Amino acid sequence: MKQAKWITAVLCLAGVGLAAAPRTGMTYAEAQARLPQRQLPRFWAGKMEDLSGRLSRWKTPEIRIIARSPGGRPLHLIQFGSSSRPPALANFNSAIGAREPAAYCDAAARKQPVVLFLGPVHGHEVEALTGLVNLAEIMETGRDLRGRDQSGLHALGRRCLVLIIPAGNPDGTARFQPGALQGLAGADLRFWGQGTWSDHSFCDWPGCKRQHPMVGANIGFLGCYFNDQGINPMHDEFFEPMGPESRAILKVAKETAPDLAVSLHSHESKPALLRPAYVPLEIQESVRQLARETYTLLEQRGLPHAEPFTPAPEKGPHPEPFNLASALYHISGAAAFTFECPHGLAEETACPASLEQILDIQLTLYEAMLRWALDRKTP
Numbered sequence: 001m002k003q004a005k006w007i008t009a010v011l012c013l014a015g016v017g018l019a020a021a022p023r024t025g026m027t028y029a030e031a032q033a034r035l036p037q038r039q040l041p042r043f044w045a046g047k048m049e050d051l052s053g054r055l056s057r058w059k060t061p062e063i064r065i066i067a068r069s070p071g072g073r074p075l076h077l078i079q080f081g082s083s084s085r086p087p088a089l090a091n092f093n094s095a096i097g098a099r100e101p102a103a104y105c106d107a108a109a110r111k112q113p114v115v116l117f118l119g120p121v122h123g124h125e126v127e128a129l130t131g132l133v134n135l136a137e138i139m140e141t142g143r144d145l146r147g148r149d150q151s152g153l154h155a156l157g158r159r160c161l162v163l164i165i166p167a168g169n170p171d172g173t174a175r176f177q178p179g180a181l182q183g184l185a186g187a188d189l190r191f192w193g194q195g196t197w198s199d200h201s202f203c204d205w206p207g208c209k210r211q212h213p214m215v216g217a218n219i220g221f222l223g224c225y226f227n228d229q230g231i232n233p234m235h236d237e238f239f240e241p242m243g244p245e246s247r248a249i250l251k252v253a254k255e256t257a258p259d260l261a262v263s264l265h266s267h268e269s270k271p272a273l274l275r276p277a278y279v280p281l282e283i284q285e286s287v288r289q290l291a292r293e294t295y296t297l298l299e300q301r302g303l304p305h306a307e308p309f310t311p312a313p314e315k316g317p318h319p320e321p322f323n324l325a326s327a328l329y330h331i332s333g334a335a336a337f338t339f340e341c342p343h344g345l346a347e348e349t350a351c352p353a354s355l356e357q358i359l360d361i362q363l364t365l366y367e368a369m370l371r372w373a374l375d376r377k378t379p
């Protein structure tokens with residue numbers, strides 16, 4: 001383990017007084033001792049219990065368990081609205097081969113656009129779990145969990161078929177003890193997110209991807225990126241999935257043919273819609289337009305945002321990986337992309353955001369997505 005050895009060396013140097021060096025590792029006991037003593041607000045959903053406690057209270061959606069995680073936890077699909085999809089003659093890629101996408105799904109013949117919201121497949125990125133639990137509450141009652149009127153978003157949602165997978169990696173989220181990373185340090189993100197090797201050094205990003213599944217004697221704390229079998233659903237083997245999560249997520253996409261689909265993530269920086277890789281440039285351009293519209297709404301609301309990406313073909317010595325967002329396009333034709341929300345870390349280089357602002361960022365993205373889908377539906 002070349003990288004792990006290097007990190008250990010840095011740890012040793014730190015031990016002889018190399019002050020101000022970034023923390024390069026952490027034990028489980030140290031991570032526990034750093035947990036903030038705070039009560040998270042009621043509108044925040046940072047744990048699996050925050051979801052399971054609410055599911056039975058929503059009366060209007062159809063709620064299904066679409067898979068069980070290796071840890072035995074249910075993966076839920078919450079559906080508002082009914083599907084009006086005619087039977088498919090072919091799977092997506094055969095229909096594309098026939099130059100007749102309607103053989104898979106005649107989207108123009110559907111009454112409503114279909115939008116798929118996929119919650120955290122990286123379990124600690126609970127900003128999206130919070131956002132989606134609030135979205136479901138808004139679809140049910142017209143108000144978010146702060147009690148704030150959201151009748152505009154409610155009305156938009158009711159004109160669409162809204163599919164919500166609130167927790168894309170229940171094992172990972174169940175392992176996440178802080179409930180929120182807002183106000184915590186980058187070291188806490190690295191511990192809970194990517195985890196540690198057995199010498200307590202951080203696996204870090206992107207080094208955490210060099211071993212997959214993340215199993216074996218060299219693993220310390222298994223980060224919340226992974227399910228209980230060490231699988232990161234973002235980088236599963238999509239032609240023969242190793243984990244039940246990505247298999248179930250892709251099945252939902254295949255059966256519902258969403259017009260638009262997002263895999264919701266979080267990072268240290270400003271809110272960003274990422275360029276989808278390995279999809280036609282037209283799909284990239286379409287997502288870029290959605291990015292522009294989302295950033296305009298965020299700007300109007302005094303919320304931070306990144307700049308729109310530039311569409312580009314895959315190239316270079318380290319091209320982008322074919323990830324879950326790419327797979328969502330290739331199985332369903334959806335304009336599928338990854339969204340990154342700020343955690344609101346207390347770091348100089350991080351994008352600051354309060355818990356309230358994080359929820360507002362999530363809801364603003366959802367609004368922009370629903371508008372985007374409806375705009376393309378209305379002749």
Ligand SMILES: [Zn+2]
Pocket residue numbers: 122125265266
């Ligand atoms: Zn992520």
